[in-house]
Amino acid sequence: MIFFGARRYLGEEEDGGTSKESRSQVLLAKLQQKAKERQKQSLIEQTEHQHEEQTEIQDVKKKRKADKDSVQEPHRHKKRKSDVVALHSSDSDNHDEPVEEKKKKKKSLQIVPVSMSEAEKDSSEQNSQKTSAPTGFTVLGGFDSKPAQKVHRVLPQWLAEPDVIHRDIKNNLVPISNISGLSAQLLKKLQNNGIQHFFPVQAEVIPAILESAQQGLLIGRGGYNPRDICVSAPTGSGKTLSFVIPVLMERVVCAVRALAVLPTKELAQQVYKVFTSYAEGTAVKVVMLAGQKSFASEEASLSEYRGGMRRSLADIVVATPGRLVDHINKNSGFCLEQLRFLVTDRVTKESRQTENRL
Ligand SMILES: Nc1ncnc2c1ncn2[C@@H]1O[C@H](COP(=O)(O)OP(=O)(O)OP(=O)(O)O)[C@@H](O)[C@H]1O
Structure with a gap:
């Protein structure tokens, strides 16, 4: 039977004078040192990795921005007009001025509307002169918007100032004999129909029509226009008779x-x-x-x-x-x-x- 004896490795052999305990302490210290070094190493590796990731992200962002800018190129060109104004103004800024003054100027620049530069203005004026002069065509546009005149609505006199007639047909009656110009035959017919008095509208309209008729061809008071009459009265107020009676009066x-x-x-x-x-x-x-x-x-x-x-x-x-x-x-x-x-x-x-x- 062969017996192998195995001894545990306890690091480098120290001098024979060191004790077993002190060797184990040294070994522990070495192990701790190695652990620390490994920790350090892993930390360094971690930070390096993070740094790499960040730079990658930044690269991607830059690339995207570059793509976007290339698409928006025309808009940026438009913006430049305002840039011109702003730049022009900032160029004229006196750098020796106090800070407050500069701030004021900057504020005032913000409300100035964006306009053409002087050079652009000149060129556009020249262009307009060129286009209008030789062709002889009228250049459209440039109409000033004038405020529309207010129409003052006015009613004709006969509507604005009408003769107001009583609507009460029981009172305000006028005896038929009081109206001059009616023939005896017609008066008799009225009486036969039970009419002794004219209603207010009849008492007003019949004399007016008869008066116009007596003046010839219904010429009005001024001598030119026939006299028109507009009557507005309730139903049953006697409007029909007010035109029937005078119309029947004349016949040649x-x-x-x-x-x-x-x-x-x-x-x-x-x-x-x-x-x-x-x-x-x-x-x-x-x-x-x-x-x-x-x-x-x-x-x-x-x-x-x-x-x-x-x-x-x-x-x-x-x-x-x-x-x-x-x-x-x-x-x-x-x-x-x-x-x-x-x-x-x-x-x-x-x-x-x-x-x-x-
Ligand atoms: N002076 C009068 N006295 C008594 N009755 C009258 C008189 N004048 C009209 N009437 C009678 O009053 C009624 C209404 O008259 P009339 O039809 O002329 O009214 P009107 O104002 O023309 O009504 P509508 O708006 O419906 O045409 C009729 O029956 C008519 O015979």
Whole structure:
């Protein structure tokens, strides 16, 4: 049997005089020293690694920035104009000036608008002169914006200062005999219809129309314009009679001298009835053009061809706008040359259009 004896390595053999304990202490110290050195080494390696990483990151950032700048090159070029101003101003700065003064100047520079440099201005002026002179073309632009003039809206006198009429039809009545210029026949008809007094609107409108009619061709007070009357009054206040009565007063020859336009057949019918009831027993002829009869029969009621000439058979025409326009366009026997009264009752868009065509 072979026996191997193994001894533990305890470092370099010291001199034989050292004790076992002191050797182990030395060994421990050596080990600690080595551990410290290793620690140091690892620290150094760590910092070196970190430094390398940082430089790598910085490189990447630089590269990205360089790429971005190359893309934004035109914008940067624009910016340069302001740079020029700023640089120009800073060049003129007196470096000997106190710091406060410099700060003020810098502040003032911030609010100065970016503008063309003098050289650019000169060149642009020269260019504009060059373009306008030889061609003779008008150079567009350069219009000064002028403040728009305020329109002062003014109502016509008759609207701004109307004659106000009482709306109370029970009071403020005027006896029919008080209105001068009405024929005895008409007064009798009114009484027969139970009318002893005129309502306020009638007492105001009837004399006004009669007065104009007495002056001839409804010439107004100034001698030129016919007197127009615009009445605005509630329903049932007696507006219809206020134009029916004066219109019926005049008749020299048979000719269409009054035309009443109403927006609907029904309204035309109502007005037609009032006209016919007061015209009954007189020579005045009233014709309605509202499409209730055929166009041909309406045509026949308006005029006839007799003795080699066309004669009117109507003094007063009550019409709806559409039918009226049909007769104006297609009926050669429909003549409005003698027209003296045009009444547009219950004014609508349609009746306004008709009025404009007449
Ligand atoms: N002076 C008067 N006295 C008594 N009754 C009257 C008088 N004038 C009109 N009337 C009657 O009053 C009613 C309304 O009159 P009218 O139709 O003329 O009013 P209007 O103002 O034209 O109404 P609308 O706005 O509906 O056309 C009718 O029945 C009419 O006969």
